[in-house]
Amino acid sequence: MQGAGILTFGDVFFVDSATGSSDNSGKSPGKAKATLEQGINVATADQGDVIFVLPNHAETISSATALNFDTAGISIIGLGRGYNRPTITFDTVTTTTIPVSAADIYVENMVFTANFADIVSAFTLAAAKDFALYNCH
Numbered sequence: 001m002q003g004a005g006i007l008t009f010g011d012v013f014f015v016d017s018a019t020g021s022s023d024n025s026g027k028s029p030g031k032a033k034a035t036l037e038q039g040i041n042v043a044t045a046d047q048g049d050v051i052f053v054l055p056n057h058a059e060t061i062s063s064a065t066a067l068n069f070d071t072a073g074i075s076i077i078g079l080g081r082g083y084n085r086p087t088i089t090f091d092t093v094t095t096t097t098i099p100v101s102a103a104d105i106y107v108e109n110m111v112f113t114a115n116f117a118d119i120v121s122a123f124t125l126a127a128a129k130d131f132a133l134y135n136c137h
Contacts (some may be wrong), residue, residue, distance in 0.1 A: 002026035006035050006048065009047065010043075010044065010046045010047040010048035010050065010073075010074075011043070011044065011047070011049045011050075012027070012049070012050050012051075012052065012087075013026040013027065013033065013039045013043060013049065013050070013051045013052070014026055014027070014028060014029045014031070014032040014033070014039070014052050014054060015032055015033050015034070015035065015036050015038070015040055015051060015052070015053045015054065015057060015086075016029065016032035016033075016034070016053075016054040016057055017034060017035070017056075017057045017058050017059055018054075018056065018057070019031070019032060019033070019075040020032035020033050020034035020038075020043075021025075021034050022034055022038055022091065023080045023081075024033075025042075025110070026036060026038070026039055026042050026127075029052075029054060030038075030066070032054065032092075035067075035069050036051070036053060036057075036059060036067055036076070036088070037066065037068065037124070038080065039051040039053070039076075040067075040068070040070065040074065040076075041071075042073050042107075043071045043074045044071070045071050045072040045073055045074075045102065046072050046073040046104070047073065048074075048075075049071075049072060049073070049074050050074070050075045050076075051075070051076045051077070051079060052072060052077050052079055052112055053076065053078045053079065053086040053110065054079055054086070055079050055080030055084040055085070055086070056080065056084055056086070057078075057086035057087070057111050058086070058087050058089070059086075059087070059088050059089070060088075060089045060090075060091045060115070061089070061090060061096055061098070062091045062092035062093070062096055062098055063092070063093070063095075064095055064096060064097045064099060064124075066096075067088070067098050067102045067118055068098070068101065069097050069098060069099065069100040069102060069107075069123075069128070070099070070100075070101045070102050070130075071102055071105075072102035072103045072105070073103070073104045073105075074102075074105055074106075075100075075105075075106040075107075075108070076105070076106070076107045076108070076110070077107075077109060078105050078108065078109035078110040078111075078136075080109070083110050085109055085110065086109075086110050086111065087110075087111040087112075087113060088110065088111070088112050088113070089113050089114070089115045090112070090113070090114045090115065090116060090119045090122065091114075091115045091116050092116055093116065094118045094119055095120060096116065096119060097119075097120070097121050097122065097123065097124045098122060098124070098127075098130050099123075099124050099125055099126065100124065100125045100126070100128040101107075101126050101127070101128055102128055103127075103128055103129040103130055103131075104129070104130045104132075105128065105131050105132070106134070107132065107133050107134070108133075108134045108135055108136070109135050109136065109137060110136045110137075111136070111137045112136060112137070
């Protein structure tokens with residue numbers, strides 16, 4: 001078990017658009033990373049790392065390469081309820097998407113919304129087994 005009393009064999013990281021920074025370690029809410037991509041990039045594949053996305057986190061992605069689910073075996077868990085849940089907004093072009101290229105990624109309690117008409121696909125999976133979305137909107 002690592003950090004914050006969370007049951008996992010991996011590491012725990014935090015993401016917060018309000019107070020986070022790319023220079024932070026992501027290892028505590030006070031040292032959160034600023035974007036989910038930064039949180040994913042510090043996680044290690046297949047060791048059970050958990051990324052907590054703090055309440056009211058807001059992030060906009062504007063291309064198919066801005067946010068990539070490319071670290072296998074991670075869990076991404078949004079904190080908060082209702083309108084306080086973390087929100088990822090798809091913007092700018094119809095091809096804005098989140099590519100999922102790693103296996104065993106679990107995402108819970110996040111809001112994914114489009115701020116541009118006719119987004120083709122929120123997620124594109126390429127050989128990514130066992131991708132799971134739970135309680136997401």
